[in-house]
Amino acid sequence: MSSSVSPLAPKSVPDMPVIAGIRLATAEAGIRYKNRTDVLLAVMDKGTAVAGVFTKSKCPSAPVEWCRAKLKGGKARALVVNSGNANAFTGKTGRASTALTAKIAAKAVGCSESEIFLASTGVIGEPLDATKFDGVLGRLAEAAEPGDYLNAAKAIMTTDTFPKVATATVKLGKARVTINGMAKGAGMIAPDMATMLSFVFTDAPIAPAALQALLKAGVEDTFNAVTIDGDTSTSDTLLAFATGAAAEHGAPKISRASDPRLKAFVKAFNQVLANLSEQVARDGEGARKLVEITVEGAKTKASARKIAMSIANSPLVKTAIAGEDANWGRVVMAVGKAGEPADRDRLSISFNGIRVARSGARDPDYDEAQVSEAMKAPEIAIKVSLGLGKGRDRVLTCDLTKEYVAINGDYRS
Amino acid sequence: MSSSVSPLAPKSVPDMPVIAGIRLATAEAGIRYKNRTDVLLAVMDKGTAVAGVFTKSKCPSAPVEWCRAKLKGGKARALVVNSGNANAFTGKTGRASTALTAKIAAKAVGCSESEIFLASTGVIGEPLDATKFDGVLGRLAEAAEPGDYLNAAKAIMTTDTFPKVATATVKLGKARVTINGMAKGAGMIAPDMATMLSFVFTDAPIAPAALQALLKAGVEDTFNAVTIDGDTSTSDTLLAFATGAAAEHGAPKISRASDPRLKAFVKAFNQVLANLSEQVARDGEGARKLVEITVEGAKTKASARKIAMSIANSPLVKTAIAGEDANWGRVVMAVGKAGEPADRDRLSISFNGIRVARSGARDPDYDEAQVSEAMKAPEIAIKVSLGLGKGRDRVLTCDLTKEYVAINGDYRS
Numbered sequence: 001m002s003s004s005v006s007p008l009a010p011k012s013v014p015d016m017p018v019i020a021g022i023r024l025a026t027a028e029a030g031i032r033y034k035n036r037t038d039v040l041l042a043v044m045d046k047g048t049a050v051a052g053v054f055t056k057s058k059c060p061s062a063p064v065e066w067c068r069a070k071l072k073g074g075k076a077r078a079l080v081v082n083s084g085n086a087n088a089f090t091g092k093t094g095r096a097s098t099a100l101t102a103k104i105a106a107k108a109v110g111c112s113e114s115e116i117f118l119a120s121t122g123v124i125g126e127p128l129d130a131t132k133f134d135g136v137l138g139r140l141a142e143a144a145e146p147g148d149y150l151n152a153a154k155a156i157m158t159t160d161t162f163p164k165v166a167t168a169t170v171k172l173g174k175a176r177v178t179i180n181g182m183a184k185g186a187g188m189i190a191p192d193m194a195t196m197l198s199f200v201f202t203d204a205p206i207a208p209a210a211l212q213a214l215l216k217a218g219v220e221d222t223f224n225a226v227t228i229d230g231d232t233s234t235s236d237t238l239l240a241f242a243t244g245a246a247a248e249h250g251a252p253k254i255s256r257a258s259d260p261r262l263k264a265f266v267k268a269f270n271q272v273l274a275n276l277s278e279q280v281a282r283d284g285e286g287a288r289k290l291v292e293i294t295v296e297g298a299k300t301k302a303s304a305r306k307i308a309m310s311i312a313n314s315p316l317v318k319t320a321i322a323g324e325d326a327n328w329g330r331v332v333m334a335v336g337k338a339g340e341p342a343d344r345d346r347l348s349i350s351f352n353g354i355r356v357a358r359s360g361a362r363d364p365d366y367d368e369a370q371v372s373e374a375m376k377a378p379e380i381a382i383k384v385s386l387g388l389g390k391g392r393d394r395v396l397t398c399d400l401t402k403e404y405v406a407i408n409g410d411y412r413s
Numbered sequence: 414m415s416s417s418v419s420p421l422a423p424k425s426v427p428d429m430p431v432i433a434g435i436r437l438a439t440a441e442a443g444i445r446y447k448n449r450t451d452v453l454l455a456v457m458d459k460g461t462a463v464a465g466v467f468t469k470s471k472c473p474s475a476p477v478e479w480c481r482a483k484l485k486g487g488k489a490r491a492l493v494v495n496s497g498n499a500n501a502f503t504g505k506t507g508r509a510s511t512a513l514t515a516k517i518a519a520k521a522v523g524c525s526e527s528e529i530f531l532a533s534t535g536v537i538g539e540p541l542d543a544t545k546f547d548g549v550l551g552r553l554a555e556a557a558e559p560g561d562y563l564n565a566a567k568a569i570m571t572t573d574t575f576p577k578v579a580t581a582t583v584k585l586g587k588a589r590v591t592i593n594g595m596a597k598g599a600g601m602i603a604p605d606m607a608t609m610l611s612f613v614f615t616d617a618p619i620a621p622a623a624l625q626a627l628l629k630a631g632v633e634d635t636f637n638a639v640t641i642d643g644d645t646s647t648s649d650t651l652l653a654f655a656t657g658a659a660a661e662h663g664a665p666k667i668s669r670a671s672d673p674r675l676k677a678f679v680k681a682f683n684q685v686l687a688n689l690s691e692q693v694a695r696d697g698e699g700a701r702k703l704v705e706i707t708v709e710g711a712k713t714k715a716s717a718r719k720i721a722m723s724i725a726n727s728p729l730v731k732t733a734i735a736g737e738d739a740n741w742g743r744v745v746m747a748v749g750k751a752g753e754p755a756d757r758d759r760l761s762i763s764f765n766g767i768r769v770a771r772s773g774a775r776d777p778d779y780d781e782a783q784v785s786e787a788m789k790a791p792e793i794a795i796k797v798s799l800g801l802g803k804g805r806d807r808v809l810t811c812d813l814t815k816e817y818v819a820i821n822g823d824y825r826s
Binding site: 055056057058059060086088089090091092093094123124125126127229230231232233234313314315316319320322323325328329330332333334335336337338339340341342344345347357359360361362400401402404405406408409 | 468469470471472473499501502503504505506507536537538539540642643644645646647726727728729732733735736738741742743745746747748749750751752753754755757758760770772773774775813814815817818819821822
C-alpha cells in the first residue's frame with residue numbers, strides 16, 4: 001500500500017458543517033489495521049429516511065444483502081462501517097456476522113435491528129469476527145457527536161491515500177438545508193453500480209421513496225460514470241440518510257422526487273455525488289493523471305457511455321496516458337472494440353483541446369511537440385467526436401501505472 | 414520494447430516442413446524497424462483456396478477491409494505482410510496504400526489484384542508509404558523458396574519476443590498432408606475475433622467454403638479463447654491457404670467441411686491453431702505467468718466463456734497472479750461482475766489443483782503456505798466450479814506486470 005498522498009488529491013478540504021439529527025464516532029477496533037481508526041458509527045435521530053444503491057455483482061457481500069433487505073423499511077437509526085475486512089464471500093459465517101453486528105449496534109443505539117445499516121470494505125473471503133464490535137459500538141454510541149465528518153471519512157479508508165468529503169448548503173423552501181457526503185474507494189472501481197462506499201447525510205425532510213429516486217437518478221452520471229480498473233467490487237454501497245430535522249426551521253416535507261421545490265436541492269445533491277466520485281477517480285490506485293473522456297456525436301447517450309467506458313477501461317489507452325503519449329490510435333482501437341455504431345472515417349479525437357485526428361486520419365495540423373507538452377498536465381481530457389448523432393456522455397478514470405501493479409500485486413500478503 | 418525473450422517461450426522450435434505450392438521470402442524494407450526483416454511475401458500456386466477471419470472492431474484497418482472484400486473470390490496467389498505500421502486509421506491514404514501494395518504484388522507475382530491478400534501490423538494512424546514495396550516485392554517474388562517458415566514468422570513480429578510457428582502432419586485419405594502455421598501478437602490481444610496476425614498453410618485440397626467453415630469453427634476455442642489485455646486490435650487477421658498440391662499424391666478433394674474424411678485433418682488443424690494461440694498468450698507483453706482459466710458448472714458454454722473472460726481480463730486478478738498471490742476473493746469479484754448466473758454459496762475455486770474456496774467460503778483445509786508455494790510456478794491453472802449446470806469453457810491469458818505498463822507506456826515515442 002502506498003503511503004504518499006495522490007498528486008491528484010484536492011488542494012483543500014472543505015469545512016464540514018454539523019447536520020442536525022446525525023452524530024458520528026470512530027474507533028480503533030483492530031480488525032486489520034493497526035494504529036488507525038477502522039470503525040465508524042453514525043447515529044441518526046428517529047424518523048430518518050434511508051435510500052441506497054448497491055453493486056450489481058452477482059456475488060454481493062453479506063452487508064450488501066443485509067442493507068438491501070432492510071431498505072424496504074425506509075428508516076434508519078444507525079450506520080456501522082468497518083474497514084479492513086469486506087465480509088464478502090464468507091458464506092454462512094458472513095451472514096451470521098452481519099446479524100451479530102446489527103444486534104450489537106441495535107442494543108447500543110436502542111432501536112430495532114432492521115434500522116441498522118452495515119457496510120464493510122477490505123479483503124474478501126476472510127471471516128469477519130463481529131464479536132470485536134461488542135463493547136466498541138456501545139462506547140461509540142455514547143461518544144457520538146454531531147460531527148467530525150473528516151475523521152469519519154478517515155475511518156472508512158482502505159488503500160485510499162486521502163479522505164474524501166464534500167458538502168453543500170442549499171435552500172429548500174425558505175429553510176437552509178445541508179448535504180454532507182463521504183466516500184472511500186481507490187481500486188476495484190467500476191460500474192455498475194460502481195465503486196465503493198459512500199454515505200450522504202442531509203437534514204432535509206425527504207421521504208424514503210423520494211430519496212431513493214433522487215439517489216438512483218443521481219448516481220447515473222456520477223458514481224456510475226467513474227472507473228478505475230473495470231473491476232466491480234462485491235461490496236459497493238451508497239447510502240443516503242435524510243433526518244428531516246430542517247422541518248423545524250420550516251423546510252417543507254417532500255414526498256415525491258418530482259416535487260418542483262426540490263430543484264435546487266437535487267442540483268446540490270448531485271454536485272456532492274459528483275464531487276465525491278471525482279475524488280474517487282483522483283485517488284485511483286497508482287494514479288498520476290485524472291482522465292476525463294467525453295464522447296459526442298454518438299447515436300444515443302447509452303452508446304456514448306459504452307464507448308467512453310471502453311476507452312476508460314482500455315489498458316493500452318491508460319498506459320499510454322501514464323507515458324504522456326497522446327496515442328490516439330489506441331483510442332480508435334477502444335472505440336472500435338466497443339461494438340457500438342462508429343464510422344472510422346468520421347472520427348475526430350482531441351487531447352486537452354488539441355485535435356490530433358479528424359475524418360478518420362491524423363489531423364493535418366498535428367504538432368507532436370505541442371501535443372507532447374499538453375500531455376504533461378495532471379488532468380487529461382480526451383474528446384471523441386463520432387459524427388453520427390446527438391448522443392453524448394462523459395466518464396472519469398485515471399491512468400494505469402506501475403504503481404497500480406505494485407499496489408495490487410502485493411495487497412493481501 | 415523488451416529485448417529479452419519471454420520466460421514462457423516454448424523450449425524448442427519445431428522443424429517446419431516444406432508445403433508444396435507455397436514459397437516464402439522476407440526482406441528489410443525499412444518501414445519502421447532497422448536491421449531486421451519487416452516484409453513477408455508468400456507466393457501460392459494457382460488454385461490455392463483461401464479463408465479468413467478478422468477483427469470484430471467497428472474501426473478495422475484498411476488491409477482488413479481489403480481482405481474481407483477479396484475473400485469472396487476464394488482464391489489466393491500471394492500474401493504480403495508488413496510489420497511496423499498497421500495502416501489502420503489512415504483514411505483514404507490507407508485505402509490507396511493497400512490498393513497500391515496489391516498492384517505491386519500482383520505485378521510481381523503475375524496474377525490478379527483480387528488474388529492478393531494483405532496484412533499490416535504495428536503503429537496505428539501513421540500513413541504507410543506503399544511505394545517502399547516497389548522493387549522489393551519483385552525481388553521477393555523471384556527469391557521466394559519453399560520454405561523457411563521460422564524466418565517468415567520473424568519478419569511479422571512487432572513487440573513479440575519470439576517467433577511463433579507450429580506444424581502438424583496428418584493423413585487425408587491415404588495421402589499425408591501438412592499444416593504449417595505462424596502467428597504474431599503480444600498485446601492488444603482479445604477476442605473477438607482476437608488477437609493478431611496468423612497464417613496457416615496446407616497442401617490439402619480443400620475448397621474455399623469448406624476451408625472457411627473449418628477456420629471459423631477452429632478459432633472459437635483457440636484464438637478466440639485468448640486474451641492478453643482485453644484490447645482488440647483493429648488489424649486482427651487469420652488467413653488459411655490450401656494449395657491442394659497433395660491431390661497429386663492421392664489426397665481426396667474436399668468440398669464440404671462436414672466430410673467425414675476430414676476428421677483427422679480437422680483435429681490437426683485445430684491443434685495448430687491452439688498451439689499458435691497459446692504461444693501468443695505465452696508472449697503476452699510483460700508476461701511472467703501463463704494463466705489457464707477453466708470455468709465449469711455454468712448454465713451454458715457461452716456463460717462459462719463470459720465468466721472465464723471476466724476473470725481473464727480483470728486487472729486485479731492479473732496483478733495478484735503477478736504477485737504470486739492466490740487471491741481467490743478477486744476471482745469471486747470477477748465472477749460476480751460478469752453478470753452471468755452464479756450462486757456465491759456454490760462457488761468453488763482452485764489454483765493449480767489446490768482448492769482454496771468451496772461452497773461460498775474459504776476451504777476449511779486451506780493452507781496458505783502450500784498455496785503460496787504453488788503460485789511460484791510459471792503456469793497457473795485457475796478452476797472455478799459454479800455448480801449450476803454443465804456449461805464448461807477454458808481461456809488462456811497471462812499476468813499483468815509492471816513490465817506491461819513499461820512496454821505500453823513507452824511504445825510509440
